[in-house]
Amino acid sequence: MKAGRWIALAALLATPVAMAQVVPLPSLPGGLPRVSLPEVPLVDRVAQSVAGLAQDRIDRLRDLVRRNPDRIELDRQGNAVRAGEVVMSDPDDAAIAAAGRAGFRLIERSTIEGLEIGYARFAAPRGMSVDRALRVMRKAAGGREVSADPLHFASGEAGTASALPPPAPPVLPQSGGRIGIIDGGVNDGAVTGRVTQSGFAAGAPVANNHGTGIAALIAGGSGIRGGAPGAGLFVADVYGRDPAGGNATAIARALGWMVTQRVPIVTISLVGPSNPLLARTIAAAQAKGVIIVAAVGNDGPAAPPSFPASYPGVIAVTGVDGRNRALIEAGRASHLDYAAPGADMMTLDANGRPVAVRGTSFAAPLVAARLSAYYGAPDLGRYGPAIRQLDGEARDLGPRGPDKSFGKGLICGDCRTPRK
Template identity: 40%
Template sequence: MPLRRPFATLVPLLAIALAMVSATPARAQVLGPVQGLPNVQVPDVGLPGMVPASPLRSVDDLLRGPLALTRKLQIDALRRSEPRRVDVDPHGAPILRGEFLATGLSTAQRDAVQASGFVVDRETPADATLGLDFVVLHDTRNRSTARAMRALQRAAPDATFTYQHLYLPAGHADVANATSSAPPSSSAPARRVGLVDGGVDPRDPALAHARIEPHGCQTATVSRHGTAVAARLVAGDPDTLYAADLWCGDAVGGATSNLVDALAWMAREHVAVINISLVGPDNPVLARAVQAMIARGHVLVSAVGNDGPAAPPLFPASYPGVIGVGGVDAHDRALPESGSGDQVDFCASGVFGSGRDALRGTSFAAPIVARKAAQLLDAPHAGAAAQVQQQLIGEARPLGAPGHDPRYGYGLLSP
């Protein structure tokens, strides 16, 4: 995740922390149960004292101080703060405990699942909009994640089940009252742009000329991360911002079904370009939703994440057709934490603001590229994603290796 101190300074600090771990007796920690295997006690090799015991009040609490170092620390903090609500799947990705997604359930399969102690917690309007056929199932018997999944598979062996994964912001927002300076409103025509993130503060100066259409929460809430991303996306123009809030002021949010619902809402509103500064694991329901959006002619721009160049790809940035964005610093050097690989299509400034109020991460690079894409596309149409990407390649300034570079993609796009 994004770092508050220079990388060269952080390395020795991490070395000291790891040395402390090796000198400390290993503590046992129960990780999420793995399907088909017994629960195993494994040593906890997390950095000691890095995860606070106090409850998390909002998603912004995950993005400040030590928790901003790695997504692993954020997941650990969520599990410790909300043990009854948050668990991990067999690969360590965060999930909502007791919730599962099912696709293509027949009436007989639904009856069998309900007889096994599950209820259809909610059905989503994404079915009709994007042609998806999935429901959210809730376990009423409070079983472990592994036992509940096995029960579903026994009840309907031919059905497809997956976890209710949680997607986390890809940026650092450790500022008490982070607001942006509002650039002069340009003479460019007003555009319709989409944002899937936390709540947006309409009082931010960069949003003074924008019209905000909120979605997802009964009561408006504000997220510093979502507001900062929105400020870069709109940048003082009189745009209409379709802002889907996946947290509603809670510390636990970013659920797969809510992310899919947000995309379906923007499809119904014909929003051509959508920024997603969130990262998480591959999920078959989300993958189908992304494919449906691209087929309908929408352009999805996503941060590639801040787990570093050696980390496996994160999603939705790594899905085919999504424009993945990495981050660079003020000297156009790749941020040390920025992801690397085929999923990086472009790079942009991942530093927002200056001094102690600076925000950092690929979260803040993605909206620069999304804004450029919105200037090229007024309305969704077939083939738009590929066409816009080719146009952006023509505008990008190459960095790194010729052609496509794993850190910089096809080059740098500036505001």
């Protein structure tokens, strides 16, 4: 390849975009409604070029915006955000009045439950782009933080339903742990253990493939091994039926709910750009003893760092295939802690049927599951010992010691339910 083409490709890959597709899901038994969830594409084609992967991301995101022009737009960095909306942190009456004089309509003024972080959402004047809205609002905000509301996309995808191989015995004993999932909703009849759900988007909670798949990998069910069999799951659905679901404000509110429920570990298999409100919420939850585990995404190693995996203190997880090779599409974070199975494996879809899956999405819940064996309640005094115990489970891969491909090593390698 000529040098000029390499330079062009590098510039393309440096664009901070999380690409998505909307995958329609069938209606579920018992009257659960049809839903859609934005997802980062499955990359099960090892021969696919990096350039093709990058273009695929761009095409999918543009298609998402074309189909939802009144709900989603792209900011100047190429990130998908809620169209015509801006968010102000810690607003007071004077700041809200100033925003009104600048032409903004207040949508919501609230406080994130359990963390006492205030915010307000505003609709920009009709026809104003989100980038111009940010410039205007910052002048009215009196020094308060103002941002767009970026969308986050699931970092993995399921194939078609198929039969499971003969059930394997559980690898791990039953767990009484409590684990949070911020994702789509879960078909609670498909997984073992108790599921408590709450909605943070229009129509939520409603089960979808991705959320149910994450839950099954933690708690097990219908022949799928779980990393923490029978664990109690607290599920925050941030998508519901909203095409602009998965936004930073919804994730922040979901995390506040986890704090009120005293959930010690929360796994997030979603990726998006950095956001000040979400960053502050994560830091506040961590200060209350919540450990957050997140997938590094599937945008490839040349993509910009993904969030929430790149926020300080978040446990960042990548995926490996059945031969313990790093997934070629695995993204990156500002740091990498562990690897876990992310391909050549099965989980359950929203109908409770076994499906093959691939993506770093499916690695993060396995790390959260194993961590729950050592961290049973939010307790900063137990954080260090719990991490050291998890480190003791990590199987070193690649160069000796921690590295950029596998972090400190492979967790829960035997938790994979192999695909046929």
